[in-house]
Structure formats: C-alpha cells, structure tokens
Amino acid sequence: MKPHYLKAQAGRRLAVALLLAPGLAGAEDYYQKTKGYRVEPETDPPAYVRNLSKTQFEQFRDVEWLDVGLDFRTRYEYRENDLRRLTNPTTGAALNTYRNDPDNLWLLRTRAYVGVKDILDPLRFAVEFEDARSYNGIYPKTDADVNEFELIQGYGELYFANALGHNRPISIRAGRQSLELLDRRLIGNNQFRNTTNNFEGVRLRFGKKQNNWDLDTFAFQPVERSMNKFDQPDEDTWIYGAVLSLKQWSDHVTLQPYVLGRKVNGDPLNRVAASRKADMDIYAPGLRVYGLLWDSGFDFDADLNKQFGRSGTLNGNAPGGQVLRQHDALAYSLELGYSFEHDWKPRASLYYGYGTGDKNPNDNVNNRFDAFYGFNQPWSRNDYFSWDNIHAPKTRLEFTPYKDVRIDMGYNAYWLQSETDAWNRANLRDRSGQSGNFLGHEFDIRLRHQLNAYVDWSLSYARFTPGDFTKSFNQTVSATAGPFTNEPGNFFYFEVSLNAFGDGKPKYH
Numbered sequence: 001m002k003p004h005y006l007k008a009q010a011g012r013r014l015a016v017a018l019l020l021a022p023g024l025a026g027a028e029d030y031y032q033k034t035k036g037y038r039v040e041p042e043t044d045p046p047a048y049v050r051n052l053s054k055t056q057f058e059q060f061r062d063v064e065w066l067d068v069g070l071d072f073r074t075r076y077e078y079r080e081n082d083l084r085r086l087t088n089p090t091t092g093a094a095l096n097t098y099r100n101d102p103d104n105l106w107l108l109r110t111r112a113y114v115g116v117k118d119i120l121d122p123l124r125f126a127v128e129f130e131d132a133r134s135y136n137g138i139y140p141k142t143d144a145d146v147n148e149f150e151l152i153q154g155y156g157e158l159y160f161a162n163a164l165g166h167n168r169p170i171s172i173r174a175g176r177q178s179l180e181l182l183d184r185r186l187i188g189n190n191q192f193r194n195t196t197n198n199f200e201g202v203r204l205r206f207g208k209k210q211n212n213w214d215l216d217t218f219a220f221q222p223v224e225r226s227m228n229k230f231d232q233p234d235e236d237t238w239i240y241g242a243v244l245s246l247k248q249w250s251d252h253v254t255l256q257p258y259v260l261g262r263k264v265n266g267d268p269l270n271r272v273a274a275s276r277k278a279d280m281d282i283y284a285p286g287l288r289v290y291g292l293l294w295d296s297g298f299d300f301d302a303d304l305n306k307q308f309g310r311s312g313t314l315n316g317n318a319p320g321g322q323v324l325r326q327h328d329a330l331a332y333s334l335e336l337g338y339s340f341e342h343d344w345k346p347r348a349s350l351y352y353g354y355g356t357g358d359k360n361p362n363d364n365v366n367n368r369f370d371a372f373y374g375f376n377q378p379w380s381r382n383d384y385f386s387w388d389n390i391h392a393p394k395t396r397l398e399f400t401p402y403k404d405v406r407i408d409m410g411y412n413a414y415w416l417q418s419e420t421d422a423w424n425r426a427n428l429r430d431r432s433g434q435s436g437n438f439l440g441h442e443f444d445i446r447l448r449h450q451l452n453a454y455v456d457w458s459l460s461y462a463r464f465t466p467g468d469f470t471k472s473f474n475q476t477v478s479a480t481a482g483p484f485t486n487e488p489g490n491f492f493y494f495e496v497s498l499n500a501f502g503d504g505k506p507k508y509h
Contacts (some may be wrong), residue, residue: 003246004328005128006419011248021361024094024439025299026211027209029077030210030211030247030248031209031210031247032247032252032291032292034183034255034290034291034299034301034499035292035299035301035337035339035347036183036290036299036301036335036337036349037326037335037349037351037378037396037398037408037410037426037461038184038377038378039183039184039185039301039335039378039463040184040376041180041181041182041183041184041192041307042178042180042188042189044114045067045069045115045126045179046111046113046128048068048069048070048071048111048113048499049067049068049069049113049115049495050067050068050069050499050502051064051067051504052064052066052067052068052501053065053069053109054504055095055491055502055504056501056502058387059155062228064118065116065117065118065119066113066114066115066116066117066266066310067113067115067116067117067126067261068112068113068115068501069111069112069113069114069128069447069499069501070111070112070113070499070500070501071110071111071497071498071499071500072108072109072110072111072498073107073108073109073110073495073496073497073498074106074107074108074109074495074496075106075194075493075494075495075496076102076104076105076106076107076193076493076494076495077103077105077107077488077491077492077493078102078103078104078490078491078492078493079102079103079105079490079491080102080103080490080491081487081488081489081490082103082382082483082485082491083382083384083426083464083466083483083489084234084383084384084425084426085098085139085469085483093412096181098483099138099139101138103137103138103139104136104137104138104427105131105134105135105136105137105145106134106135106136107134107194108131108132108134108135108194109130109131109133109134110130110131110132111128111129111130111131111152112125112128112129112130113127113128113129113153114127114128115127115492117159121159121161122158122159122160122161123156123157123158123159124156124157124158124159124378125152125155125156125157126154126155126157127151127153127154128151128152128153128154128178128465129149129150129151129152130147130150130152130196131147131148131149131150131193132145132146132147132148132150132194132195132196133145133146133148134194136148139229142227143225143226143227143502144194144195144197145192145193145195146194146195146225146228147194147195147196147225147231148227148228150225150230150231151176151230151231152176152178152196152198152473153175153176153177153178154175154176154200154308155173155174155175155176155177155297156173156175157171157172157173157174158171158172158175158470159171164206164207167210167211168207168208168211169205169207169208170205170206170207171203171204171205171208172203172204173202173203173204173205174196174201174203175200176199176200176223177198177199177200177201177203177220178196178197178198178199179197179198179199179218179220180254180375181216181241181243181258182243182258182303183288183290183301183303183333183378184290184374184375184378185333185371185375186260186284186305186371186372186373186374186387186388187239187241187260187305187372187373187374187379188374188375189375190373190375190376191375191376192375193423195225197223197373198222198223198231199220199221199222199223199233199239200220200221200223200233201218201219201220201221201238202215202218202219202220203216203218203220204217204218205217206362209245210244211247212247212248213244213245213246213248214244214245215242215243215244215245216242216243216244216245217241217242217243217263218239218240218241218242219238219239219240220238220239220240221233221234221235221237221238221239222234222237222239222373223391236264236265236266236267236277237262237263237264237265238261238262238263239260239261239372239373240260240261240263241258241259241260241261241263241284241320242258242259243256243258244258245256248399250291252291252292252293252294253289253290253291253292254286254289254290254291254318255288255289256288256289256290257285257287258285258286258287258288259283259284259285259286260283260284260372261281261282261283261284262280262281262282262284262287262370262372263280263281263282264275264277264278264279264280264281264323265279266275266279266280266312268312268314268320268321268322269320269321271280276313276321277311277314278311278314278315278322278324279310279311279312279313279322279324280309280310280311280312280327281309282307282308282309282310282311282327282370283307283308283309284305284306284370284372285305285306286303286304286305286306286324287303287304288301288302288303289301289302289303289305290302293497295336296337297338297341298337298338298342299336299337299338299339300334300335300336300337301333301334301335302332302333302334302335303332303334304331304333305330305331305332305369306327306329306330307327307328307329307330307331307369307370308326308327308329309326309327309494310324310325310326310327311324311327311366311370311384312324312325313325313326313398321350325363325364325365325366326364326365326366326434326495327365327366327370328365328366328367329355329356329366329368329369329370330354330355330356330365330369331353331354331355331356331369331387331388331398332353332354333351333352333353333354333387334351334352334353335349335350335351336350337349337350337428342450344398344400344401345400346398346399347398347399348395348397348398348399349395349396349397350393350394350395350397351392351393351394351395352391352392352393352394352494353379353387353390353391353392353394354389354390354391354392354417355371355388355389355390355417356368356370356388356389356417356418357369357371357388357389357390357416357417357418357421357422358389358418358420358421359418359420360416360420361420361421361431362509366459367418367421368388368389368421369387369388369389370388371386371387371388374386374387379392379412380412380414380442380462381444381446381460381462381491382444382462382464382489383425384414384426384442384464385414385425386424386425387425389405389416389417389418389421389422389423389424390414390415390416390417391414391415391417392412392413392414392415393412393413394410394411394412394413395410395411396408396409396410396411397409404446404449404450404451405447405448405449406448406449407445407446407447407448408445408446409444409445409446410443410444411441411442411446412441412442412443412444413440413441413442413445414438414439414440414442414467415437415438415439415467416437416439416469417437419433419435419436419437419469420432420433423439423469425472426470426483428469428470428473428485429471430469434473435468435469435473436467436468436469436472437469438467438468439466439467439469439470440464440465440467440470441464441465441467442462442463442464442465443463444460444461444462444463445461445462446459447459447460448459450503453499453502453503453505454498454499454500454502454503455496455497455498455499456460456496456497456499457491457494457495457496457497458494458495459492459494460491460492460493461490461491461492461497462485462490462491462492463488463489463490463491464488464489464491465488466485466487466488466489470485470486471485471486473485474486
C-alpha cells in the first residue's frame with residue numbers, strides 16, 4: 001500500500017476512537033496556570049484534598065466518587081518590633097497593649113474535607129471543617145489566629161456535566177463556601193493565615209476552568225469569624241460579581257474581564273457603638289490578563305481595577321449618623337518574569353503594584369481603594385501591606401536547587417500613594433502630609449521542601465526597615481503604646497504540614 005493511504009487509514013481509526021471515547025474527546029485542557037508570585041488561586045477542592053482512589057489505601061481503588069482530605073499544620077512564628085501592634089494615631093485608642101519583647105507564637109491548624117461527586121449526579125455536596133488555635137503569644141488572641149471547631153464549607157451542588165455541550169457543565173452551588181478568584185488580590189481565602197475567609201450564598205458557574213471559556217458568578221454574605229462560637233454571616237453585607245475567562249483567544253494568554261461589587265446596608269445609629277456601621281455601595285469592574293510572551297521565556301500577569309459608587313463614614317454629628325461620600329478609586333498590578341533554561345529552573349521577576357489613597361479626608365470624595373477580601377502575602381511577608389494607598393515595586397528570584405526543594409527571595413519597597421491618607425495595616429497617618437511618603441523596604445527569603453509524600457516543611461525570614469514616614473512617628477508612639485517605629489522589624493517562621501492521604505500520586509501500577 002502507498003504511504004499516504006496508510007496515513008489516511010490511521011487518521012480514520014483515530015477519529016473513530018475519539019468518537020467512541022467521549023472522555024478522551026473532551027480531554028483538551030485550555031487552562032494555564034499563572035507564573036506570577038503567589039497569585040495562582042487555590043484549587044477546588046482545596047489542594048490538600050485527594051480522590052480516595054488515588055490514596056495509599058488499595059482497597060478503595062474503585063471509589064472515584066469520594067474526595068477526602070485531612071491535614072495538620074503547625075507554625076512557629078518569631079516577631080520582633082511588629083508594626084501591626086501600634087496604637088491608632090488618629091484616635092489614640094490602643095489596639096493591643098504593646099509589650100517590648102519578641103513574640104514567640106505557635107499556630108496550629110487542622111482541616112478535614114469530605115466531598116461526594118459523580119455517583120449521585122447531578123447532586124453533589126461537600127463539607128470542610130477547620131480547627132485553628134494559637135499558643136504562647138504575648139498578645140490577646142484574635143480571630144486571625146483562632147477559630148475553634150468551625151465549618152468552613154458546607155454546600156450542596158447541582159452539577160449538569162454536559163449542559164452546554166460535551167464536557168461543558170453548568171453548576172449551581174449553595175451554602176457556605178470558600179472562594180478565590182483572579183489573582184487573589186481582591187478575593188482570597190488567605191491560606192497563609194491560620195484562619196480562613198469564607199462566605200455564604202450562591203455560586204453559579206457556566207463551564208469549567210479546563211474549557212476554552214467559562215463564566216463564574218456569585219452572590220455571597222461574608223462569614224464573620226468568632227473564636228469560640230459558631231461563625232455567622234454578616235447579614236448586612238453582600239459581595240457579588242462575575243468573572244469571564246477567555247482562553248482560546250491565544251495559546252499563551254488568558255483574558256479575564258470581571259466585575260465585583262460590595263453593598264453594606266449600614267446601621268450608623270445602632271444603640272451599641274461597636275455595632276454601628278456605615279452604608280456602602282461599591283462597583284469594581286476590572287480586567288486581568290496573564291500568560292506567556294510566545295516562546296521567549298517571558299511571562300506576565302496584569303490586573304487593572306476601577307472602583308466607583310458611594311461609601312459612608314460614621315459621624316455622630318451628621319444627619320443619620322454618617323457622611324456619604326462618592327467613591328472613586330483605581331488600582332493596578334503588573335508582574336513581568338523570565339524563566340532561564342537551567343537545571344535549577346530559575347525565574348526572575350519585576351513587579352509594580354499601585355492603589356490609590358484618599359486625597360482629602362474633608363472633601364466629598366473617597367479615593368481609597370477597597371481591597372475587598374484580598375490575600376496580602378504577595379505584598380509583604382510581614383503582612384504589613386494590602387492593595388490600598390500604595391506604590392510597591394518589587395524584584396524576586398525563585399529557583400529549585402534540588403528535587404522537591406524550592407527557594408525564593410525578594411526585595412520590596414513601599415511608598416504611600418497619598419501622603420495625607422493612612423498606612424492602614426500599621427495604623428499610621430499624618431493628615432497634614434508633612435511626614436513624607438516613604439514607608440520602608442523589606443527583604444524576605446523562603447525555603448520549602450517536600451520531605452516525602454506526607455510531609456512538607458518550610459522556613460522563612462523577613463526584615464522590614466522603616467523609611468522616613470514610619471520613623472517620623474517614633475516621637476509620638478511610646479514604648480508602652482507601640483513599637484519603636486525607627487527600628488527594623490524581624491519575622492521568622494518554621495512550618496510543618498502533614499497530609500494523611502499523601503500527595504495524591506498513585507503508588508500502584
């Protein structure tokens with residue numbers, strides 16, 4: 001036979017095989033992860049969860065309908081001169097009574113997950129519990145570290161696997177859920193922190209991330225954490241939005257136009273002062289684009305967000321107990337990286353982040369960008385900064401010197417975007433704008449190692465050196481009320497994570 005005839009026959013056989021194997025025919029995966037630093041969203045289900053058929057228990061090889069997870073994490077933290085412990089210079093109120101000693105904190109977190117899929121389709125469901133505790137700290141405990149015996153996720157889902165075509169589902173999920181979107185800077189569940197952001201409401205998805213496009217929509221009430229009682233949703237607040245992901249536009253680039261919103265039905269005249277809250281109605285359309293610059297070795301991740309609407313400020317002397325101001329804010333984020341061809345897989349990157357601050361607290365416009373429920377670790381290992389009132393250039397190097405050993409290090413610098421607005425995470429503000437705008441710079445380094453299929457450990461060190469703005473408060477913040485703001489802050493941690501079901505890689509042939 002002629003070669004071209006044989007090729008035609010082989011092509012026809014392949015086409016028939018694809019038609020007879022629907023799972024294979026729909027196996028094309030358009031999803032590409034970002035190479036941006038710590039901005040890849042958490043997987044769904046969470047990364048510690050394993051399908052029971054892929055665990056070390058051979059008797060469950062056929063149980064593909066059950067997802068299980070059980071992990072335990074302990075972290076020792078050493079913090080010296082922690083600027084988050086400052087008093088509020090605007091009101092003079094102490095957030096915590098400052099101790100002029102290093103903090104040696106032990107954080108423990110246990111999570112458990114069970115999810116059922118396929119066998120009862122279209123009905124699916126999942127539950128996830130978390131127990132987060134802290135010990136040995138010299139400061140009062142907070143809900144950032146402690147959330148005992150808590151339901152993190154508990155939802156039912158209707159999953160129609162082929163509603164929009166082969167392997168293109170529609171899913172409706174209702175109940176308590178965790179959520180990470182886009183680059184995690186606006187919506188994240190904050191995995192590094194000991195406790196978790198979560199929400200109650202409805203999530204409707206068209207398609208899935210492996211498809212050439214998908215649309216993710218939601219309307220949620222944020223869950224308010226309580227250290228020792230069952231968490232409850234904030235019934236006065238709603239966040240909502242939609243994210244469209246377009247992946248077939250290019251082999252290398254993903255486009256994500258999106259819109260988010262936050263609405264607060266305030267209660268500025270509540271008899272209990274601590275329960276008073278102002279009204280808010282913010283709209284936040286944006287565009288995220290990430291991917292590779294062809295085959296050049298360069299990658300990028302960019303996000304632009306514009307906010308408008310209304311936001312209130314409590315004021316007992318104003319009619320209705322609040323002053324409503326126009327909300328007008330802008331933020332953008334850009335990371336450019338290059339991966340070298342080397343056995344250590346090095347990647348070097350440059351980053352710049354920008355978020356507006358309020359120009360004038362006495363006018364009718366609020367320019368401070370609202371960071372919603374974002375993840376702060378990409379900004380600062382010390383957790384000193386978020387996506388508001390900031391200029392933040394950064395350079396970073398990541399590499400893998402040995403198998404399962406990853407190292408990254410970075411240098412960051414920070415300036416206020418508005419000299420008259422606050423550095424919120426440290427509760428420092430000079431309304432006169434006479435203290436300058438340079439907050440300081442930070443160096444950090446981290447090592448992560450997967451010891452075996454069940455154990456991961458990591459350690460990290462970060463040092464923040466204050467700038468002129470921060471140093472200027474040293475005369476107004478005493479040693480009994482807060483740290484010396486002209487002295488560097490040091491942060492070291494050592495962390496070990498244990499996964500009861502291993503790394504999910506099959507141990508059989």
